[in-house]
Amino acid sequence: MRLRPARACDASCLAALSVEVWLTTYISRGLSKPFAEYVLDKFSPDSFACAIATDQLVLSEDDTGVTGYIRLKHGQSSPIAGCVGTELATLYIRPPLQGQGIGRALLSHAVSLAAGRSSPVLWLTVNCENQRAQGFYTAHGFSVAGRTQFVLDGQTYPNAVLRRDLS
Numbered sequence: 001m002r003l004r005p006a007r008a009c010d011a012s013c014l015a016a017l018s019v020e021v022w023l024t025t026y027i028s029r030g031l032s033k034p035f036a037e038y039v040l041d042k043f044s045p046d047s048f049a050c051a052i053a054t055d056q057l058v059l060s061e062d063d064t065g066v067t068g069y070i071r072l073k074h075g076q077s078s079p080i081a082g083c084v085g086t087e088l089a090t091l092y093i094r095p096p097l098q099g100q101g102i103g104r105a106l107l108s109h110a111v112s113l114a115a116g117r118s119s120p121v122l123w124l125t126v127n128c129e130n131q132r133a134q135g136f137y138t139a140h141g142f143s144v145a146g147r148t149q150f151v152l153d154g155q156t157y158p159n160a161v162l163r164r165d166l167s
Contacts, residue, residue, distance in 0.1 A: 085121030
């Protein structure tokens with residue numbers, strides 16, 4: 001496994017991986033039009049080309065291709081007062097490769113990158129029903145800082161805001 005900064009030519013691989021992870025994680029039954037439209041808009045190659053230009057994306061790869069990635073947004077305020085620093089906007093690993101240490105390596109790299117920019121906090125949001133992800137983050141030094149909502153098509157979904165102090 002290798003980690004490297006994402007390049008513009010990686011946009012389509014990152015988009016496809018993101019659609020795969022998001023649908024696998026959040027859609028357990030039939031796929032509705034609002035969810036399909038959200039995923040295709042949010043995870044388009046064009047949206048990744050913009051993200052690569054504005055945010056810090058690092059991908060993991062092996063000899064077969066992209067296996068996962070992180071997306072960091074520096075200098076971000078969380079939905080929770082007093083929690084300002086680097087947002088771990090995304091940490092996605094291809095589902096068949098989860099549990100092999102890729103997420104741990106990417107998260108460790110995210111912590112190093114945020115600390116290297118003197119960020120006091122690394123924070124993220126995670127769906128409250130995603131117990132596996134919450135367990136992963138708490139096992140790696142994150143704690144619950146509060147709650148927020150993800151809103152899609154008029155529906156709200158509770159999310160936890162997790163933080164890890166870096167100072």
